[in-house]
Amino acid sequence: MIEIINLTKKYGSFTALNNLNLTIEKGSVFGFVGPNGAGKTTTFSILATLLAPTSGTAYVNGYDVTKDPKQVRKHIGYMPDFFGVYDQFKVHEYLDFYGASYGVPSKERQAIIPQLLELVNLTDKKDSYVDLLSRGMKQRLCLARSLIHDPEVLILDEPASGLDPRARIEMRGILQELKNMEKTIIISSHILPELSEMCDYLGIIEHGNLIASGNVNQIQSQLQANKILFVSVKQDIDNAIAFFENDLNVQLVERDDKDEQLLHVSYEGSDDDQVQLLKKAITKDIPILTFSQKQSNLEDIFMEITKGEE
Numbered sequence: 001m002i003e004i005i006n007l008t009k010k011y012g013s014f015t016a017l018n019n020l021n022l023t024i025e026k027g028s029v030f031g032f033v034g035p036n037g038a039g040k041t042t043t044f045s046i047l048a049t050l051l052a053p054t055s056g057t058a059y060v061n062g063y064d065v066t067k068d069p070k071q072v073r074k075h076i077g078y079m080p081d082f083f084g085v086y087d088q089f090k091v092h093e094y095l096d097f098y099g100a101s102y103g104v105p106s107k108e109r110q111a112i113i114p115q116l117l118e119l120v121n122l123t124d125k126k127d128s129y130v131d132l133l134s135r136g137m138k139q140r141l142c143l144a145r146s147l148i149h150d151p152e153v154l155i156l157d158e159p160a161s162g163l164d165p166r167a168r169i170e171m172r173g174i175l176q177e178l179k180n181m182e183k184t185i186i187i188s189s190h191i192l193p194e195l196s197e198m199c200d201y202l203g204i205i206e207h208g209n210l211i212a213s214g215n216v217n218q219i220q221s222q223l224q225a226n227k228i229l230f231v232s233v234k235q236d237i238d239n240a241i242a243f244f245e246n247d248l249n250v251q252l253v254e255r256d257d258k259d260e261q262l263l264h265v266s267y268e269g270s271d272d273d274q275v276q277l278l279k280k281a282i283t284k285d286i287p288i289l290t291f292s293q294k295q296s297n298l299e300d301i302f303m304e305i306t307k308g309e310e
């Protein structure tokens with residue numbers, strides 16, 4: 001479990017992270033999404049005990065990252081966004097080296113390394129030099145490295161960045177397996193669909209502020225101020241426009257570019273208000289053919305709120 005409490009990080013006078021609060025339950029997968037420079041790596045570095053916060057703190061499995069970093073390190077596996085690999089090692093030597101650094105006894109290392117290589121699909125490469133691996137393979141090796149001491153919590157900073165579509169799908173499969181193993185995972189990306197498919201919960205961060213969090217539906221309603229209703233009428237479209245414009249919850253009524261019977265109604269009322277609106281339209285003899293709500297695309301909303309950031 002991860003608990004982040006009033007976490008703030010300033011670099012000089014610049015606030016990179018502003019009073020972040022988050023709880024990530026044991027066994028859940030939390031996706032942290034934001035454009036470049038939003039504060040994701042800053043948050044992860046603090047959780048990994050590599051950076052001190054300016055104020056606030058975070059707890060990993062009950063251990064305070066500022067007061068008990070040694071315990072925190074035992075409980076986390078951290079995959080940084082940029083990592084070096086020791087080129088002169090072969091794959092299995094590399095994992096053995098990291099296992100020894102974490103104090104994993106030799107016998108246990110011999111048992112766990114083949115399992116990890118299997119998990120990240122690198123069994124065939126165990127005798128290859130790390131230097132000769134493709135980027136996707138290096139990313140997977142780094143993920144295996146972060147698991148060498150069997151941590152309960154994984155902190156993965158853009159594990160799929162720079163990978164081709166096939167390698168991304170492979171990475172997604174590995175994360176699914178880790179999820180099945182009931183690891184608590186926090187993972188970042190600036191690509192929302194990549195995370196929304198595999199995460200139980202998401203947090204959207206921008207300029208160091210968490211602007212929405214929850215499951216996909218909750219995020220959608222937090223980010224989208226107005227919904228769009230599609231209304232088509234059999235005739236008298238001007239009359240229908242006047243009717244909808246008269247409703248207090250309607251912000252804007254626009255005609256569709258192609259379908260001359262179709263209106264786009266920007267609406268800020270509740271679901272109950274929406275039911276009343278339809279009832280009223282029928283009592284006023286508006287000849288409604290169809291009445292539906294636009295299925296908003298989370299990615300479009302995200303692009304809209306973070307536009308101009310990158």
Ligand SMILES: Nc1ncnc2c1ncn2[C@@H]1O[C@H](COP(=O)(O)OP(=O)(O)OP(=O)(O)O)[C@@H](O)[C@H]1O
Nearest residue numbers: 011016034035036037038039040041042043081190
């Ligand atoms: N050591 C530092 N000194 C000064 N500013 C920094 C430092 N590290 C990060 N920043 C600034 O803090 C902000 C947040 O950076 P951070 O790396 O946490 O963002 P990010 O969301 O991980 O971005 P990316 O997706 O590009 O990795 C950025 O504006 C960055 O320039």
